[in-house]
Amino acid sequence: VRIGVLGQGTVGGSFSKLLRERQSQIELVTGTKISEAGTLTRSSGSFTEILDNADVIVEAIGGVNDAADYVTEALQAKKHVITANKQLLAEQGQQLWRLAKENQVQLRFEAAVGGVVPIVRTIQEALAVSPIDAVHGIVNGTTNFILSEMESKGLGYQEALGLAQEKGYAESDPADDVQGRDAAAKLAILSLLAFGTTVNLSDIAYRGIEEISPADINYASKLGLSIKLLASAERIDGGLSVSVEPVFLDQAHPLSQVHGSHNAVMIESTVFNEITLSGPGAGGNETATAVLGDLISIITGGASLPEHTEDLQITSEIISPYYLHLEISDRPGVLSEVAQVLADLKISIESVVQEAVSSTAADAQLILVLHQSKSTEVDKACQELAKLKPVHGRPRAVRVMHSSA
Numbered sequence: 001v002r003i004g005v006l007g008q009g010t011v012g013g014s015f016s017k018l019l020r021e022r023q024s025q026i027e028l029v030t031g032t033k034i035s036e037a038g039t040l041t042r043s044s045g046s047f048t049e050i051l052d053n054a055d056v057i058v059e060a061i062g063g064v065n066d067a068a069d070y071v072t073e074a075l076q077a078k079k080h081v082i083t084a085n086k087q088l089l090a091e092q093g094q095q096l097w098r099l100a101k102e103n104q105v106q107l108r109f110e111a112a113v114g115g116v117v118p119i120v121r122t123i124q125e126a127l128a129v130s131p132i133d134a135v136h137g138i139v140n141g142t143t144n145f146i147l148s149e150m151e152s153k154g155l156g157y158q159e160a161l162g163l164a165q166e167k168g169y170a171e172s173d174p175a176d177d178v179q180g181r182d183a184a185a186k187l188a189i190l191s192l193l194a195f196g197t198t199v200n201l202s203d204i205a206y207r208g209i210e211e212i213s214p215a216d217i218n219y220a221s222k223l224g225l226s227i228k229l230l231a232s233a234e235r236i237d238g239g240l241s242v243s244v245e246p247v248f249l250d251q252a253h254p255l256s257q258v259h260g261s262h263n264a265v266m267i268e269s270t271v272f273n274e275i276t277l278s279g280p281g282a283g284g285n286e287t288a289t290a291v292l293g294d295l296i297s298i299i300t301g302g303a304s305l306p307e308h309t310e311d312l313q314i315t316s317e318i319i320s321p322y323y324l325h326l327e328i329s330d331r332p333g334v335l336s337e338v339a340q341v342l343a344d345l346k347i348s349i350e351s352v353v354q355e356a357v358s359s360t361a362a363d364a365q366l367i368l369v370l371h372q373s374k375s376t377e378v379d380k381a382c383q384e385l386a387k388l389k390p391v392h393g394r395p396r397a398v399r400v401m402h403s404s405a
């Protein structure tokens with residue numbers, strides 16, 4: 001089997017190196033002789049030549065346009081393709097999977113979600129015919145690192161972002177990561193795998209971590225909660241609710257212990273309760289390891305393509321407990337005004353913490369944890385609460401998730 005490698009950056013370069021280092025082991029395990037059919041960068045190599053000489057194309061150039069052209073051409077030429085490109089799959093996955101099927105070749109993408117964490121093959125193979133009720137993932141290492149630093153060291157958002165950039169966990173333009181778009185692209189892929197339903201990037205209401213303040217984290221920790229940016233797809237009322245947003249998790253929740261730049265995905269099912277997989281979500285060697293696993297599967301003939309099996313109605317509605325943070329004037333009667341707004345929307349309160357901003361200040365922070373509520377009702381509550389005179393600024397609502405154990 002001859003392998004052509006497009007891109008020689010962090011992932012492509014590590015993969016080519018790994019291929020040379022592991023050649024004899026790969027040949028031993030698969031009983032197949034392997035060789036590299038050429039590499040492509042912006043300044044070296046010829047795609048046409050590589051395509052002619054290869055049986056498998058590894059796409060590790062990133063971006064959408066050129067990657068889409070190369071992958072399309074490779075599939076049309078009946079070459080198997082391995083890609084680490086979540087953006088490409090989130091935007092054009094359906095067409096590419098169809099093309100792979102028509103040409104009877106494989107399109108594999110383990111590295112596109114969760115780096116080395118084998119989530120794609122777990123859903124696609126181990127759980128291929130098991131009913132899945134929900135998938136919740138920490139699928140962006142940059143934001144998990146930032147939130148972990150804010151939580152453990154009490155840093156502000158900007159400070160933690162600066163540290164992530166210094167350590168190479170965040171790019172100089174971190175917008176896609178911190179605004180939740182990267183996680184949304186991965187969620188689109190996970191949703192198709194787990195529910196057989198096409199979810200477009202535009203279907204996903206995504207919210208990032210930029211508005212999370214040290215005060216939120218501080219109060220939540222008093223309530224025994226820790227914060228994660230979660231990408232969630234869950235069956236609700238016969239439809240599929242998809243969202244990317246910061247969520248407070250209780251300490252017993254399997255995803256609450258995933259710290260730093262690690263990724264983790266939790267799969268829920270009435271049949272097997274819960275499976276959580278975690279590990280490094282990025283890095284050259286880590287991602288290349290996932291690509292290598294895909295190569296072994298192709299050589300040994302594993303795995304089917306994701307099938308479109310269900311047309312679930314996509315929604316961003318969630319039913320969940322919520323944390324609500326209000327800045328208020330510290331005077332009698334405010335709590336009852338707030339409670340009245342919530343009661344009018346049939347939202348009930350689980351617990352309340354009120355703290356003065358300082359011993360002399362007339363302002364206070366009011367933190368409420370709400371019982372199970374519809375996200376649309378909580379949004380309405382935030383709008384109504386913002387109109388109350390004693391409420392300053394914009395109320396912040398964050399979903400709270402408890403462990404099912």
Ligand SMILES: NC(=O)c1ccc[n+]([C@@H]2O[C@H](COP(=O)([O-])OP(=O)(O)OC[C@H]3O[C@@H](n4cnc5c(N)ncnc54)[C@H](OP(=O)(O)O)[C@@H]3O)[C@@H](O)[C@H]2O)c1
Pocket residue numbers: 006007008009010011012040041042043044059060061062063066084085086111112115281282283284287
């Ligand atoms: N880095 C990670 O940890 C990680 C983790 C999971 C998934 N991924 C995904 O893996 C893919 C590659 O990421 P990366 O971090 O390896 O990127 P990278 O370090 O920027 O490397 C990109 C490589 O592709 C080449 N390239 C870019 N555009 C090209 C074009 N139009 N034609 C030919 N060659 C082109 C570049 O060539 P030059 O050398 O000439 O610039 C470079 O060698 C992306 O889809 C990314 O989302 C990365």
